[in-house]
Each structure stands twice: as C-alpha cells, then as structure tokens.
Amino acid sequence: EAGVAQSPRYKIIEKRQSVAFWCNPISGHATLYWYQQILGQGPKLLIQFQNNGVVDDSQLPKDRFSAERLKGVDSTLKIQPAKLEDSAVYLCASSLVVRAKTQYFGPGTRLTVL
Amino acid sequence: KQEVTQIPAALSVPEGENLVLNCSFTDSAIYNLQWFRQDPGKGLTSLLLIQSSQREQTSGRLNASLDKSSGRSTLYIAASQPGDSATYLCASVDGSNYKLTFGKGTLLTVNP
Numbered sequence: 001e002a003g004v005a006q007s008p009r010y011k012i013i014e015k016r017q018s019v020a021f022w023c024n025p026i027s028g029h030a031t032l033y034w035y036q037q038i039l040g041q042g043p044k045l046l047i048q049f050q051n052n053g054v055v056d057d058s059q060l061p062k063d064r065f066s067a068e069r070l071k072g073v074d075s076t077l078k079i080q081p082a083k084l085e086d087s088a089v090y091l092c093a094s095s096l097v098v099r100a101k102t103q104y105f106g107p108g109t110r111l112t113v114l
Numbered sequence: 115k116q117e118v119t120q121i122p123a124a125l126s127v128p129e130g131e132n133l134v135l136n137c138s139f140t141d142s143a144i145y146n147l148q149w150f151r152q153d154p155g156k157g158l159t160s161l162l163l164i165q166s167s168q169r170e171q172t173s174g175r176l177n178a179s180l181d182k183s184s185g186r187s188t189l190y191i192a193a194s195q196p197g198d199s200a201t202y203l204c205a206s207v208d209g210s211n212y213k214l215t216f217g218k219g220t221l222l223t224v225n226p
Contacts, residue, residue: 004157042118042203042216043158056213091157099212102148105157 002026004106006092012112018080021109025073025094031055032069033103034077035091043091049075050098079111087113116141118206120217127194128225135189135220137204142182145207149178149189152201152219161202162189166209194224 005024013019025032030051035043046065048055051072060067064083069075079086089110093103117140127133137147146165150158162171162178164187170179177190187204201221205214 009155040218042205042218043214044216045213048213056211093158101146102160102163103214105150105159107155107157110155 004092004094004104006090006106006109008109009107010110010112012114013082014114015084016081018078019082019111020076020078021090021092021111023075023077023092023106025075025092026104029094029096029104030072031095031098031100031103032075033093033095034067034075035093037089037091037108039088046077048098055098082111082113084113087111116144116206116208116215118204118215118217120202120204120220122220123218124221124223126223126225129194129196131194131224132190132192133194133222135191135202135204135222137187137189137217139185139187139206139215141206141208142185143209144182145209145212147178147180147187148205148207148214149176149187150203150205152203158203191222194222196224196226198222198224 032049034046037043046060047057049069067077089108091108092106095103121136148163149161164180175192201219203219205216
C-alpha cells in the first residue's frame with residue numbers, strides 16, 4: 001500500500017513570494033490533514049478535510065494561507081504572501097475516517113523563507 | 115485547551131542502555147495517546163497507541179504506559195540501539211473531536 005505522498009520535498013523562497021504544496025493521501029482515506037511543524041516544536045494542525053469539505057480550519061492564518069481538496073482526493077496548501085515565520089515543515093496526513101485510531105503522515109515539505 | 119509536555123527535550127545514552135521518555139497532558143478526557151517517531155527529513159511513524167481504557171501497550175523493545183488520572187504516559191525503550199536515534203513525539207487525541215495535540219518531542223541519541 002502506497003503511503004501519503006507530498007511534493008516538493010524542499011522549497012526555498014523569498015518573503016512576500018507565493019508557494020504551493022501538494023499532497024496525495026492514501027487511497028480510500030476520507031480525512032486529510034495539513035500540519036505545520038516549526039523547528040523544535042510538535043506539529044500543529046492547520047486544516048482538516050473530510051472528503052472535499054473543511055471540518056476545521058480554526059488555526060489556519062486565512063489572510064495568507066489557503067487550502068483545497070478537489071474531488072476529495074489530492075489537496076493543495078498555498079501561502080501567499082510568505083513571511084519569514086512561515087519557515088517550517090508542512091506535513092500532510094490522512095486517515096480512513098475522522099474517528100480512525102491513527103493518522104498516516106507523509107514525509108513533509110521543508111519550506112525556508114528568506 | 116490540551117497541553118502536552120515532554121521531558122527531557124534531549125537525551126544521549128550509550129548503546130544497550132534502557133531508557134524512559136516522559137509525556138504529560140493537562141486534560142484527561144482523551145480518546146487515546148500515541149507515540150510517534152520522527153527521523154530527520156521524514157514524516158512521523160506511529161509506534162504505539164494506547165486506548166484511554168488501557169494501561170499499556172508493547173511492541174518489541176518498546177513499552178508505553180498510560181495513567182489518565184495523573185495525566186502521564188511513558189515510553190520505555192529496552193536495550194537501546196544506534197538505530198533508535200530519532201525524535202520521539204507523544205500526542206493526545208481529543209475525546210470529542212479526535213484532534214491530535216503534540217508535545218515538542220524528545221531528541222534521542224544512542225551512541226555506539
């Protein structure tokens with residue numbers, strides 16, 4: 001069974017530029033999560049999708065971050081414009097259902113904002 | 115709001131030593147408690163999951179315990195190996211919305 005795929009793996013941009021990250025969850029998983037992990041911290045949930053609908057985006061900085069999950073499969077997370085404090089690893093995870101016992105994480109995208 | 119704390123932040127041990135990583139949480143209304151491993155440049159790998167009704171779980175050289183009443187969990191690693199070097203994260207899962215709240219992790223280095 002293929003795991004959660006993410007791309008790109010690394011991205012370096014200058015502040016005020018825009019960037020997009022892509023995630024392909026495990027086949028059949030209805031729930032998809034985007035987390036932000038700043039160096040030295042644990043992952044923090046940004047947004048949670050159930051199929052193609054948003055379940056929770058309470059911690060998503062909506063003035064600059066946006067996410068979508070078209071057709072309930074792949075998802076894209078965008079930052080526009082980026083700030084220095086957005087430098088982090090962005091992790092995508094998926095689970096079969098919301099109440100699934102565990103989530104499966106992708107390798108992450110490391111973003112550096114200069 | 116749930117807060118998860120992990121102690122120590124970093125730990126360095128010689129190969130073969132038994133060790134304990136600690137995790138504490140403020141809200142005992144959890145669905146389950148999970149331990150993850152994170153290697154540099156990689157995502158999180160689930161190691162052990164303890165349901166709220168359970169006291170411990172074991173997998174190979176790993177044993178995790180849960181004491182909901184005191185808000186604590188420990189991860190015990192027996193006979194540590196250099197390949198165990200990684201960051202270990204614990205996460206509580208909320209009993210109402212199933213969200214994960216992570217600690218900051220413990221960076222473990224096992225020296226040959």
